Amino acid sequence: xxxxxxxxxxxxxxxxxxxxxxxxxxxxxxxxxxxxxxxxxxxxxxxxxxxxxxxxxxxxxxxxxxxxxxxxxxxxxxxxxxxxxxxxxxxxxxxxxxxxxxxxxxxxxxxxxxxxxxxxxxxxxxxxxxxxx
Amino acid sequence: xxxxxxxxxxxxxxxxxxxxxxxxxxxxxxxxxxxxxxxxxxxxxxxxxxxxxxxxxxxxxxxxxxxxxxxxxxxxxxxxxxxxxxxxxxxxxxxxxxxxxxxxxxxxxxxxxxxxxxxxxxxxxxxxxxxxxxxxxxxxxxxxxxxxxxxxxxxxxxxxxxxxxxxxxxxxxxxxxxxxxxxxxxxxxxxxxxxxxxxxxxxxxxxxxxxxxxxxxxxxxxxxxxxxxxxxxxxxxxx
Numbered sequence: 001x002x003x004x005x006x007x008x009x010x011x012x013x014x015x016x017x018x019x020x021x022x023x024x025x026x027x028x029x030x031x032x033x034x035x036x037x038x039x040x041x042x043x044x045x046x047x048x049x050x051x052x053x054x055x056x057x058x059x060x061x062x063x064x065x066x067x068x069x070x071x072x073x074x075x076x077x078x079x080x081x082x083x084x085x086x087x088x089x090x091x092x093x094x095x096x097x098x099x100x101x102x103x104x105x106x107x108x109x110x111x112x113x114x115x116x117x118x119x120x121x122x123x124x125x126x127x128x129x130x131x132x133x
Numbered sequence: 134x135x136x137x138x139x140x141x142x143x144x145x146x147x148x149x150x151x152x153x154x155x156x157x158x159x160x161x162x163x164x165x166x167x168x169x170x171x172x173x174x175x176x177x178x179x180x181x182x183x184x185x186x187x188x189x190x191x192x193x194x195x196x197x198x199x200x201x202x203x204x205x206x207x208x209x210x211x212x213x214x215x216x217x218x219x220x221x222x223x224x225x226x227x228x229x230x231x232x233x234x235x236x237x238x239x240x241x242x243x244x245x246x247x248x249x250x251x252x253x254x255x256x257x258x259x260x261x262x263x264x265x266x267x268x269x270x271x272x273x274x275x276x277x278x279x280x281x282x283x284x285x286x287x288x289x290x291x292x293x294x295x296x297x298x299x300x301x302x303x304x305x306x307x308x309x310x311x312x313x314x315x316x317x318x319x320x321x322x323x324x325x326x327x328x329x330x331x332x333x334x335x336x337x338x339x340x341x342x343x344x345x346x347x348x349x350x351x352x353x354x355x356x357x358x359x360x361x362x363x364x365x366x367x368x369x370x371x372x
Contacts, residue, residue: 073220080214086210097228
């Protein structure tokens with residue numbers, strides 16, 4: 001079943017709002033996935049430029065989180081949803097928080113990559129790449 | 134600035150009681166979490182395994198609190214359809230209990246490390262003093278954050294956020310000390326790694342206490358200040 005259920009509300013505007021939150025959440029998920037896989041690749045190959053790229057993009061997930069949360073809160077306040085819609089909006093606020101934590105971990109991996117590169121030969125970290133897949 | 138009287142000024146007396154009940158439950162949950170940290174640290178420093186087992190066993194109390202409060206909050210939103218401050222309060226409570234639950238998990242991790250560490254020979258070189266100091270810092274952060282929530286005031290919250298930087302410095306210094314000890318005697322490494330996980334857990338508790346403060350600022354001022362530096366937060370709040 002489609003959790004977002006975006007075509008069944010009397011208010012077409014409400015449908016549009018949920019649709020917009022849905023789109024943003026999906027985008028956020030993709031960004032975070034990308035960050036994590038870049039971080040793991042940077043770690044496995046000892047690619048410092050790639051690690052720095054990950055570090056530079058840390059604000060992207062933060063911004064998504066702030067925007068999506070604000071949208072959810074104003075939707076709850078203005079539309080006063082109940083039942084499934086309400087549970088969905090509350091769940092999304094939790095999901096953005098979790099995605100942001102994952103992005104923060106990706107930052108941590110990138111950070112460690114830069115630290116490690118200065119100390120270790122790069123083949124020591126190949127195993128982590130396999131685990132990360 | 135709003136104070137806690139706001140909770141008591143709804144036309145529906147029942148609604149007041151519901152909000153009050155949720156708030157009290159969050160504070161009770163906070164009390165349990167604080168005591169879990171206290172016991173876990175004590176278990177670690179004294180090597181008391183029974184105490185550590187108790188902490189691990191009691192973690193489900195925190196999980197139960199989280200589930201109960203979660204349900205209560207969703208019901209309030211659905212039935213009372215709160216807006217403005219009331220809505221923020223309920224949403225903030227939902228976030229707070231997640232932070233508290235994670236802190237509870239970290240306390241449990243400290244307790245597990247206490248068990249690991251008590252198995253080996255007692256390391257004279259364990260940085261117990263530093264660990265206790267760092268634990269004291271994060272415990273104070275959590276306590277002050279919960280007090281601010283009890284008062285429903287964001288006064289002084291910025292100082293709590295700032296003290297997280299002190300925790301991070303302490304963390305860095307203990308890590309360097311551990312690395313030195315590992316290099317001095319490689320037989321220490323396994324043990325020092327366990328100490329490292331403990332220190333890491335304490336550092337994360339400090340982070341979650343900071344997040345609680347950030348949620349409080351959102352509650353009282355309506356500003357989302359997550360991901361800003363303390364200096365930026367100050368600018369934002371003064372402007």
